[in-house]
Amino acid sequence: MTESSSENSSGTPRPVIGPPDFMKYEARYLEWGREHPDFLYQAHPNSIRSGFARPSTERAGSSPPGGAPPMGPPGRPNPAMLKTMQNLQKGMSQSWEDIEQYYDKPEPSLYEPKPGLWDELYKFVAKKWGDVRIGFTELPRQMIFRDKFTLFRYALVVSQEMNKDKIALAPDFQAGQEVMRVYSSLGMVVNDIARWLRKKGVRCQSNHPMGGLVNTPSLAGKAGMGWQGRSGILVTPEYGPRVRLAPVFVEYKYFEFTDNHDHEWITEYCEQCKICEKECPGQAINSKKVVNVADVPGINTIWTCIDREKCLGPFSRTMGCSVCIKVCPFSQGDNTYERLKGTIEKKTT
Numbered sequence: 384m385t386e387s388s389s390e391n392s393s394g395t396p397r398p399v400i401g402p403p404d405f406m407k408y409e410a411r412y413l414e415w416g417r418e419h420p421d422f423l424y425q426a427h428p429n430s431i432r433s434g435f436a437r438p439s440t441e442r443a444g445s446s447p448p449g450g451a452p453p454m455g456p457p458g459r460p461n462p463a464m465l466k467t468m469q470n471l472q473k474g475m476s477q478s479w480e481d482i483e484q485y486y487d488k489p490e491p492s493l494y495e496p497k498p499g500l501w502d503e504l505y506k507f508v509a510k511k512w513g514d515v516r517i518g519f520t521e522l523p524r525q526m527i528f529r530d531k532f533t534l535f536r537y538a539l540v541v542s543q544e545m546n547k548d549k550i551a552l553a554p555d556f557q558a559g560q561e562v563m564r565v566y567s568s569l570g571m572v573v574n575d576i577a578r579w580l581r582k583k584g585v586r587c588q589s590n591h592p593m594g595g596l597v598n599t600p601s602l603a604g605k606a607g608m609g610w611q612g613r614s615g616i617l618v619t620p621e622y623g624p625r626v627r628l629a630p631v632f633v634e635y636k637y638f639e640f641t642d643n644h645d646h647e648w649i650t651e652y653c654e655q656c657k658i659c660e661k662e663c664p665g666q667a668i669n670s671k672k673v674v675n676v677a678d679v680p681g682i683n684t685i686w687t688c689i690d691r692e693k694c695l696g697p698f699s700r701t702m703g704c705s706v707c708i709k710v711c712p713f714s715q716g717d718n719t720y721e722r723l724k725g726t727i728e729k730k731t732t
């Protein structure tokens with residue numbers, strides 16, 4: 384948070400909490416973009432609407448239903464959570480601040496191939512950040528949130544697991560704490576990857592998992608990392624929906640695309656499962672799917688069952704709700720993915 388000072392009625396100075404730094408950086412990004420439209424990768428006119436799971440300049444001053452999100456169980460402020468939230472805001476600021484170097488020199492660079500960089504990147508990430516998954520794809524403009532833009536048209540998509548035992552406690556505060564921990568940690572991962580890539584001569588832009596420029600579940604689905612389930616979250620083979628996602632946009636196609644449709648069968652499984660719909664505390668998962676965006680390159684239609692307004696209350700009150708993640712059979716990990724795939728294959732043969 385940024386503090387300035389004013390005086391109260393008795394003349395005593397008191398701190399005034401201003402908007403967090405990341406909001407100022409984001410506002411600067413949006414303003415710079417309005418002045419330099421030729422250098423941007425803009426949202427499609429029929430683009431997807433933005434999500435809500437983030438503070439943003441557009442929401443500044445508005446509170447979620449039920450008031451501000453808690454920082455701990457009632458009556459017990461949680462220092463670890465406060466620290467996580469500080470780190471989260473720091474990571475968001477850093478992702479915006481790091482791209483300000485492009486504001487003075489927005490012209491494209493000359494393309495130079497980078498043989499071996501993919502393997503180098505994987506080794507770097509595995510050594511420093513452990514079990515983090517990465518895909519690479521071209522970003523369809525329809526996946527950029529309406530009225531937003533990115534600096535570059537290709538995307539590394541990064542996923543990080545949330546702890547199974549903690550998510551199993553949803554909607555308890557401890558599950559929310561795990562959600563925020565991974566938002567914060569993944570923010571550090573993508574900022575670090577972007578800084579590492581820049582040292583290798585790659586112009587790029589990390590987008591914090593709370594940075595809100597693109598729809599990450601559908602983007603990760605296109606990159607072959609899983610498929611969007613009924614709850615709207617990416618279902619991965621390794622951890623089901625128990626992951627968070629964030630992209631790093633890069634200027635050129637330096638790597639082979641990881642795109643595939645191997646996980647598309649999850650849609651069929653969801654049709655017979657619907658557990659998340661039954662268990663959702665906000666009745667926010669509708670029975671009927673509707674088209675979110677049509678004609679999206681590489682992925683066709685993006686469907687949705689989610690009523691975002693109904694989800695917002697439970698999500699905000701518990702710092703992440705996560706009931707739909709907890710109850711999803713795919714969240715169990717181990718061999719669940721293969722086992723459930725087998726049930727669908729049996730049905731269709």
Ligand code: SF4
Binds near residue numbers: 665666704706
């Ligand atoms: S996060 Fe909670 S309220 Fe939102 S869709 Fe999932 S279960 Fe429902």
Ligand code: SF4
Binds near residue numbers: 613652
């Ligand atoms: S709980 Fe069932 S319906 Fe919901 S996302 Fe998981 S598999 Fe699909």
